[in-house]
Amino acid sequence: MTTQPLRQPIPVPARTGGRPVQVTVAPEPAWAALAIRARDCAGSALAAVLWRRFGPAAQLRLSGGGGQLLAPAPDRQQALRLAHQVREDLSDGVWISVAWRPYEELGNVVYEVTNVLTVVCALNRKPGVYQLGDVAVECAVASSPAVSRYLAVLIEPVVDRPELLETLKALIAADGNRARAASELIIHRSTIDYRLRRIEQLTGHSPTSVSGMRTLCTALAAHALMRLQRTSPQQG
Template sequence: MTESAAEWASPVDVRATYPGLRPVRDTPSEAADFLAEVRSAGEKWADGHHGDVVSVLLEAAGDDPELAELVRGSGSIIEEFLEGFRRNAVKPQKDLAADLVAGREVPKSVLHGLAPRYLVVIARGSVAEQFTGVPDEIAGPGVLSTSHDGDLVLLVPDTDAGRRSRITEHLAGRLDGNGWIAVARRGRAKLADGFREAADVLRLVAAGRRPSGMYSVPDVLVEYAVIRHQEVAQNLVDVIKPLRAHTALWETLAALIAADYNRNKAANDLFIHRSTLDYRLQRIASVTGCDPTSGRGVQVLTAALIADSVR
């Protein structure tokens, strides 16, 4: 029976199939209520032994002899029941976490069996490369894991703040100064949106060469706003585009940002004299129109470099 037939079947259909039977209910709404009860019983049925179906439906019929007769003799009623069962049947999930973060449809019974809210965790670096699982005494039940483009993805039930902290602290401790963790919080029906947010945060901290650690949107508010506004992002890319023709200047700006604007450290990281660094910064100002030695210039150039890196 098709879905539309199952949903719109009426007492008239049953009487046409079984003309010898009197109407089992005086109004269509009562008959519809009975069919709804049948569908509900089918959705809850988990035994899998078809020989028990009639017994279950006879209980639904109660003391009404006409309903009991329908249960015994009506193939359409049995089909309604089995249709409900098939709709709610749970197929094995090869990678439930991957399906959830990708926004793929999962059976409602599976979705309803999940925690109400989750912490979406994406880890990149040594913790992702060497991940063998969060110890049971730390993770507890219900943590889902998968991988995405080499990154580790965890869905941590967001029902216990202490447990959530233990897991994130465990992962942060395993970064060993190499890589980042990005997190976002969402309800179980919006995990794909949470994954996109955490992935954006991870892209931003990687592009900005932030120190190894754990980050969320509040840590990258300016950059996050930029990439969410395509016109602004493109304008910033245009600002920094001329540096593409000057490899040394591009590397100098990247080193300055990575050094958190400490010019002595940037010069050491580049293995150049401080005066050479200062000259290059002047050239960057000339090429881009933004002075990397000023607060505003650094802000614009940093946002531009990140916008170029994540586009």
């Protein structure tokens, strides 16, 4: 299924009697922007759900099991309702980030929701609906190029070791509870303790301390956003 390229909605010229007429269709006054990642949903199935839910008023850009959507929404509450309705229409393994803007403020809203979704998934958050406020600290710190580069380099040794990255993400998902993270990974408590010590040795920050975990979470976010920027240089 072919989807429309996302763009800021604009008035379009009309034609009457074969002659162009400078009459335009006013855009909707406010819009919801959604970024979606669906774990168990093919792109065609996702597109079918979104077209059925939003109809021709929506603008879609989908690839695989994810993408972005713009749809008219009168206020933030309606934008949130739309996001939750989409999640209910799909399987449980769905992550959605949502934002709302008046038409004249749309600007880089798609860029915003894409970044939020990238950070949410990088931090191994549970499937659900997220807004910028849920990862505001990570996004704000990572938005500084110098800080972002520093953090990305800091976390690189962990990202390069799948077992350490998996362990760190499991600990984040378990809110720092090592026993729960070990159970999720199906490994012995001594194994997770060893891996967490290795993370501290490689980064200089302990994942078992509040400050260390905060730094490592932000570093993961920065690394994910830098990778996104490298693969999608035309964002924004």
